Amino acid sequence: MSSGHWYPGSMSKAMNQLREDLKAVDLVIELLDARIPNSSRNPAFYDLFKNKKHLILLHKADRAENKRTEAWLSYFNSMNAEAMAFSVQGKHYLDRLLRYFKKEEERISSGRFKRPLRMIFVGIPNVGKSTLINLFVRKAVTRTGNRPGITRGKQWIRIMPNMELLDTPGILRPKINEETVRSLAVVGAIPAGRADIYDAALWLLSRYLEQEKLKYLQERYPGCESGPVEAIFEKIGFSQGCLQSEGQIDYERTAALILRDYQNGSLGKFTLEEAPPVDEF
Ligand SMILES: Nc1nc2c(ncn2[C@@H]2O[C@H](COP(=O)(O)OP(=O)(O)OP(=O)(O)O)[C@@H](O)[C@H]2O)c(=O)[nH]1
Ligand SMILES: [Mg+2]
Structure with a gap:
């Protein structure tokens, strides 16, 4: 982008x-x-x-x-x-x-x-x-x-x-790198239509896995098991009925659902960025 x-x-x-x-x-x-x-x-x-x-x-x-x-x-x-x-x-x-x-x-x-x-x-x-x-x-x-x-x-x-x-109206910084766009899309600061929400949702799922917070996902999406994020994503799409015709999941809808769940707190309290260490001296 x-x-x-x-x-x-x-x-x-x-x-x-x-x-x-x-x-x-x-x-x-x-x-x-x-x-x-x-x-x-x-x-x-x-x-x-x-x-x-x-x-x-x-x-x-x-x-x-x-x-x-x-x-x-x-x-x-x-x-x-x-x-x-x-x-x-x-x-x-x-x-x-x-x-x-x-x-x-x-x-x-x-x-x-x-x-x-x-x-x-x-x-x-x-x-x-x-x-x-x-x-x-x-x-x-x-x-x-x-x-x-x-x-x-x-x-x-x-x-x-x-x-x-x-x-005042919301203001975004002039130059945004891809990681920042992704984070902004995850919290809903950028309209879904303007960011790659599939990429943002996969990244978000991977953060839950990295931080060993799979149980947050499981509470919201029963049957969700550890594995590659793409597989978890698909499982969520199927189990939540985000389907296209012919038994295919709808990637956009699944991604939008995951981001919405994160934004409204259904996936627990989860901070995505760590503070830089404070120098004690
Ligand atoms: N969880 C949570 N949600 C909040 C809080 N404050 C606001 N929101 C929600 O955040 C969303 C955006 O709120 P707004 O006040 O319209 O945001 P804004 O910064 O004025 O947005 P723009 O005018 O678009 O720049 C709404 O759905 C609010 O309900 C909060 O403390 N906690
Ligand atoms: Mg406002």
């Missing part, structure tokens, strides 16, 4: 818009997918956020392995980046984040001119920006959906008298 494909006009437009919006912002909240913290990071952001207060949220932490999420948090902290885990499942996450906002609000309002704390949420498509904002607003004013590319326009949202949030 050509990587240029992944930076269509809408993405560079969104990037320019973000550059503009940042001027009015006190705090940038960068949402990463806790299952793929590396692939869901946009290196083009590093420069952009250099002079901004910046918080990393490892979002959808309910789908990731706690131990691995902790390792990622330690890693970010070791790089002097502020980072927290987050999930819409769990009120303690929300309370902690609100406390953080409150602290920031006090910091900026200690100056002479009172003005609202302005925050912007950025991240890849489908990472959960709008859902998170809805949580603060406590009513669904922004559109969400389990499809990348739901948010298009710009919307400042007042969450408290003195705090404003800006939801």
Whole structure:
């Protein structure tokens, strides 16, 4: 797949818009997918956020392995980046984040001119920006959906008298290598029609085998046995009735089913990327 494909006009437009919006912002909240913290990071952001207060949220932490999420948090902290885990499942996450906002609000309002704390949420498509904002607003004013590319326009949202949030459209990095495309497709950040989902599903199955998590697959797909991933894939296709005519499995449908099961948590909590080791010295 050509990587240029992944930076269509809408993405560079969104990037320019973000550059503009940042001027009015006190705090940038960068949402990463806790299952793929590396692939869901946009290196083009590093420069952009250099002079901004910046918080990393490892979002959808309910789908990731706690131990691995902790390792990622330690890693970010070791790089002097502020980072927290987050999930819409769990009120303690929300309370902690609100406390953080409150602290920031006090910091900026200690100056002479009172003005609202302005925050912007950025991240890849489908990472959960709008859902998170809805949580603060406590009513669904922004559109969400389990499809990348739901948010298009710009919307400042007042969450408290003195705090404003800006939801932004998902942005992908300009050049994406094949491994990253695969990871993004697995978590649903790239529409199924734009990635090789068969390849992504096989890779995902192979990760379960490598990490000795076959039992996660077996719980969802009874009769699933160890063996070559292609065979496991076919078995899943047959047992789940993803068939074409003449008793052939439908590869697209099988792959889509496996990815959907991973995305909605039916295949357990499973982190796909390991944090780099933290240097203790
Ligand atoms: N498991 C889990 N799913 C979540 C969480 N937060 C959001 N989601 C789901 O992720 C999907 C995408 O959410 P959105 O809020 O639309 O994502 P977005 O980042 O605004 O996406 P774009 O606007 O397309 O860039 C929805 O199906 C949400 O229900 C979470 O903490 N855990
Ligand atoms: Mg959105």
